[in-house]
Amino acid sequence: MNALVYGALVLVALGGTAVVLTRDLVNQAIVLSLYGMALALLFLVLQAPDVAFSEITVGSAALPLILLVTIAKVRERVP
Amino acid sequence: MTPRIRVCLFGFGALVVGALLLGGVDGLPPFGHYRGPYGDVINAVAVDERHVTNMATAVNFDYRAFDTLGEEYILFAAVTGLALLLRQGRGEIEDEPAEYAADRRVPPHGDALRGIGLLMTAVTVLVGVYVVLHAHLTPGGGFQGGTILGTACLLVYLSVGYREFRAVSPRWLLDGADAAGAGAYALVGIGTLLASGTFLLNVLPLGTTKSLFSGGMIPVINLAVGLEVAGGFILVFTEFLKDTRKPSEAKRP
Numbered sequence: 406m407n408a409l410v411y412g413a414l415v416l417v418a419l420g421g422t423a424v425v426l427t428r429d430l431v432n433q434a435i436v437l438s439l440y441g442m443a444l445a446l447l448f449l450v451l452q453a454p455d456v457a458f459s460e461i462t463v464g465s466a467a468l469p470l471i472l473l474v475t476i477a478k479v480r481e482r483v484p
Numbered sequence: 485m486t487p488r489i490r491v492c493l494f495g496f497g498a499l500v501v502g503a504l505l506l507g508g509v510d511g512l513p514p515f516g517h518y519r520g521p522y523g524d525v526i527n528a529v530a531v532d533e534r535h536v537t538n539m540a541t542a543v544n545f546d547y548r549a550f551d552t553l554g555e556e557y558i559l560f561a562a563v564t565g566l567a568l569l570l571r572q573g574r575g576e577i578e579d580e581p582a583e584y585a586a587d588r589r590v591p592p593h594g595d596a597l598r599g600i601g602l603l604m605t606a607v608t609v610l611v612g613v614y615v616v617l618h619a620h621l622t623p624g625g626g627f628q629g630g631t632i633l634g635t636a637c638l639l640v641y642l643s644v645g646y647r648e649f650r651a652v653s654p655r656w657l658l659d660g661a662d663a664a665g666a667g668a669y670a671l672v673g674i675g676t677l678l679a680s681g682t683f684l685l686n687v688l689p690l691g692t693t694k695s696l697f698s699g700g701m702i703p704v705i706n707l708a709v710g711l712e713v714a715g716g717f718i719l720v721f722t723e724f725l726k727d728t729r730k731p732s733e734a735k736r737p
Contacts, residue, residue, distance in 0.1 A: 455540040455541075457623075458623060459627060462632050466635045470721070471721065
């Protein structure tokens with residue numbers, strides 16, 4: 406393991422903890438997106454670029470966006 | 485159950501799960517030591533056998549193309565199920581999201597946002613098409629490229645608006661892409677079965693390694709996957725975004 410892998414692992418651990426500790430739903434979706442980026446970075450330094458690609462598009466863009474839209478819809482109904 | 489018993493129960497469970505987890509991690513091979521023979525075999529033979537340079541794509545769309553067919557239909561079934569649940573039923577109408585309600589004023593998007601958004605959309609479409617087309621040469625493939633093409637449409641929604649988003653990705657196009665992609669994969673399988681007697685055997689000419697037209701069947705089913713993923717992905721987002729209600733119900737504020 407080299408410094409890059411250690412760094413990416415630390416980022417993933419911090420990111421996961423941050424997602425759990427964020428209480429506001431909208432903020433949590435944004436932090437989840439950052440966590441997805443950290444995971445993608447880990448996959449990249451572990452030489453799995455195909456998986457990193459999927460993680461960037463799904464984990465850091467698609468999933469947080471769907472969450473944000475869903476949160477917005479739910480808030481419409483409960484003023 | 486008193487809180488005290490709950491904590492005791494949790495402590496017991498945490499100890500057992502923690503011990504199992506630590507034992508499992510202890511039994512892992514050392515970091516960077518790959519034990520299975522398959523990866524090394526693929527790395528050694530795939531370039532010669534299939535004329536492709538991305539081993540992940542060679543495995544996904546050739547050596548275990550049948551498994552990938554199953555995965556494609558998992559996605560297809562998931563998207564279809566979601567559309568069944570969220571699409572308007574009998575007596576319901578499809579409406580625009582609440583931000584278009586007459587009594588609601590949403591500030592228009594600024595010119596800078598629209599300009600940068602459209603520029604980013606163009607770049608994203610280009611990257612998505614590149615990633616789909618070069619699946620057998622460089623990292624990425626139909627799934628990754630398809631989702632990138634999906635995010636390009638989401639950029640239109642975020643930077644310009646819902647109406648324009650629906651205009652660039654109408655439902656007939658999304659339904660068609662999703663179904664055509666899923667169907668094309670199975671048709672390639674049936675075609676290879678008729679031609680060779682083996683389902684999803686790579687019978688097409690392999691071409692020159694490192695050229696765009698190489699790998700035989702691999703780019704064909706990869707393209708089908710790209711089409712299906714892009715269509716299905718935007719379809720999911722559209723179903724989440726739009727408003728479905730009965731005509732008698734008031735538009736939600």
